[in-house]
Amino acid sequence: METEKKIGIIACSGASNTGAYSDLVSRKLMKMEKAKMLCLARFSIDEKFAEGLKSEIGSYIVLDGCPINCAELIMKKAGIYDFVHINTTDFGIVKGKTPVTEEKVNEIVEHILKTIK
Numbered sequence: 001m002e003t004e005k006k007i008g009i010i011a012c013s014g015a016s017n018t019g020a021y022s023d024l025v026s027r028k029l030m031k032m033e034k035a036k037m038l039c040l041a042r043f044s045i046d047e048k049f050a051e052g053l054k055s056e057i058g059s060y061i062v063l064d065g066c067p068i069n070c071a072e073l074i075m076k077k078a079g080i081y082d083f084v085h086i087n088t089t090d091f092g093i094v095k096g097k098t099p100v101t102e103e104k105v106n107e108i109v110e111h112i113l114k115t116i117k
Contacts, residue, residue: 005058007116009035010043010071010083018065018095021088025108026063034113035061040071043078050078061086061112066095084115 009030013023030037036057042049060083064071072085089095091108098104 006056007035007059007061008038008053008057009061009063010038010040010075011063012040012065012069012071014065014070016065016095017098017100018088018093020065020100021093021105021108022063022065022071024100024105025088025112028105028109029112032109034116040074043080044074047078050080059083059116061116063112064088086112086115 009026011019011022011026013019013026026035026037029035038053038057060075060080062071062075062083062085064085064087066089067087069085069087075081075083086108088108091104091111092098093104
């Protein structure tokens with residue numbers, strides 16, 4: 001019997017409020033057992049990392065904190081193009097200005113849960 005593959009979530013956890021949002025959202029989804037959080041940095045330094053995940057991860061969500069889209073670019077450089085890309089700024093969050101709140105984290109989580117159904 002084949003086990004169901006997991007959803008991998010990769011967050012750019014940058015140094016701003018927007019990165020904090022992407023990190024908190026990813027950790028919440030992981031805690032809810034809706035996705036497995038994967039290390040973004042590892043994709044940029046370990047060519048075999050993505051290959052080793054193929055048996056476990058069926059799809060990816062890439063969560064960026066700002067329009068620079070570091071996570072998206074790193075995944076593409078790693079040869080992974082098939083993913084859902086979400087940016088926290090699409091939820092009215094302004095980099096360096098919007099305070100991090102549980103309500104906004106929940107809004108993004110709910111959006112992702114609807115996306116992955």
